[in-house]
Amino acid sequence: MSQITARLPDETVSALDRAAKSLHRTRADIIRHAIEAYLEDFDDLSLAVERLRDPCDETVNWQEARRALLADD
Known part of the structure; x- marks a missing residue:
């Protein structure tokens, strides 16, 4: 396991405490958990942006999806 040092504003340290x-x-x-949660979100957002930028990725029309989801079986 590695150690990292960071400088934080006093208000942030008080909130952390x-x-x-x-x-x-x-x-x-607390710091470890916060960083892990941030990195999970970062990975999810990175993947979403990558997919949005992919011109070959199939898109779904919102109105068609809505009709399909709300359709009576």
Whole structure:
């Protein structure tokens, strides 16, 4: 496991300490979880942008999708 050092504004550290105390976790636990969540979102967004930019990717007409989803079986 690697160690990273970062400088944070005092207000951010105070908020981090409050969250850690409230959740009975360490600062490192909160930071680790936040970074993991951010990276998951980043990966999802990167994939979405990649697909939006792909001219060969099939698109779905919203009205057609809506009719299909709301159609009575």
